[in-house]
Amino acid sequence: MEQMVSNVQKKIFLRWILDRHLLANREIIWLLHYLMSNDQLLGMIHIVDDVVGVNRLITITSPEQEGHIFRYVKATVETNDPEKAFHDLRMNQQEDVYLELNIEAVRRSPIYFSVLEENPNSSVDVHERYGRMAERAAGEAERIFIVDQLSKGINNALDNGDKEQFYLLSKQLNEVRRNQSKKTE
Structure with missing residues (x-):
C-alpha cells in the first residue's frame, strides 16, 4: 500500500x-x-x-x-x-x-x-x-496541523478585531487540546 x-x-x-x-x-x-x-x-x-x-x-x-x-x-x-x-x-x-x-x-x-x-x-x-506507529504519527501530524491552523486563525482574528471568530476558533482549539489530554491520560 x-x-x-x-x-x-x-x-x-x-x-x-x-x-x-x-x-x-x-x-x-x-x-x-x-x-x-x-x-x-x-x-x-x-x-x-x-x-x-x-x-x-x-x-x-x-x-x-x-x-x-x-x-x-x-x-x-x-x-x-x-x-x-x-x-x-x-x-x-x-x-x-x-x-x-x-x-x-x-x-x-x-x-x-x-x-x-x-x-x-x-x-x-x-x-x-x-504498523501502529505510523498510524499514531499520522494522527499526531494531523492534530499538529489543525492546532497550527487554528492558532493562525486566532491571530488573524485578533489582528482584525473579530471577536466572534476569535471566540469560535479559541473554543475549537481548546476542544482539540482537551481531546488530546484525554488520550494521554
Whole structure:
C-alpha cells in the first residue's frame, strides 16, 4: 500500500528536524531550506527508511555515526557535497528523489512515521514494518496541523478585531487540546 505524503507534512517534518538542531552541516541545512521552499521539488522527495535500489537518492547521517554525513547519488554519479546536490536538484525536477535519514533522534520520533513512504524496490511495505506507529504519527501530524491552523486563525482574528471568530476558533482549539489530554491520560 503506497502512502501519499503531502508537501505540508514534509515541510512540518523538515522544520521539526531543523528546529531541533539535529544537523550541524550548514550546507545540508541550506539544502533542506531549499527543499521546503520549492513545492515542485518537495513533491518529488520521498522519505524512506532504506534507499536500496533507487536511481536518485540522498542520505543524511548524524555526525556521531561512521561514514559520510551526506551522500547524493544520481544513477552512477555520487557526491558527498550538498552544494553539488543542490545544483542538480535545482536543474532536474522531473525525477523522484528518495531521502534516507540515518539520525537516531529522527527514527525514534512519531513525526518520522507520518512522512515515511515506501521504497518502490522494497518487498515489505511501511505499514507492515511499522504498523501502529505510523498510524499514531499520522494522527499526531494531523492534530499538529489543525492546532497550527487554528492558532493562525486566532491571530488573524485578533489582528482584525473579530471577536466572534476569535471566540469560535479559541473554543475549537481548546476542544482539540482537551481531546488530546484525554488520550494521554
